[in-house]
Amino acid sequence: MHLLLALMQGYLRLRLEESQKALEALECEPRRSILVLLADGPLASGDIYRGLLSMGTQTKEKSTFYYHLSKLREAGLIRVRNTLEGAGKPERVWELACNGVCFEFSTSG
Numbered sequence: 001m002h003l004l005l006a007l008m009q010g011y012l013r014l015r016l017e018e019s020q021k022a023l024e025a026l027e028c029e030p031r032r033s034i035l036v037l038l039a040d041g042p043l044a045s046g047d048i049y050r051g052l053l054s055m056g057t058q059t060k061e062k063s064t065f066y067y068h069l070s071k072l073r074e075a076g077l078i079r080v081r082n083t084l085e086g087a088g089k090p091e092r093v094w095e096l097a098c099n100g101v102c103f104e105f106s107t108s109g
Contacts, residue, residue, distance in 0.1 A: 025075035031068050033057040035077065035096065042081045042095040045069070069094065 025031050030052060037043060037051045049065050052058030058065055072078045081095040 021071075021075040022077060025071050025077055028068065028071070030057045030065075031072055034068060034072060034094075038078060038094060038096045042093050044084060044091050044093050046091060048094060 033052055033055055034048055037048055043051070045066075048069075049058065049062065052065065053060070069078070073080075076097055078094050079097045081093045084091045084093060
């Protein structure tokens with residue numbers, strides 16, 4: 001039996017052997033919460049951070065927050081849509097990289 005994460009009309013498709021990063025990213029509650037927040041559309045980093053704080057799934061450590069974003073990006077679940085330029089440091093706007101993740105179980109090769 002093998003496991004596939006299927007990509008059909010915007011769904012992420014990865015063979016189990018290739019999907020370790022995605023599975024590890026989904027194990028963490030703050031990362032799943034980031035995906036929930038982004039399901040409604042693109043958000044700036046600060047908006048995601050405040051959303052996680054209001055949900056109670058994020059510590060106040062911003063370095064931990066950025067670590068979660070980087071793990072989701074490495075797994076191919078989120079991507080940078082654009083960057084907001086302002087008076088301060090540029091801020092990234094994030095979006096989902098796929099419409100969802102589908103698990104398919106199969107007994108054939």
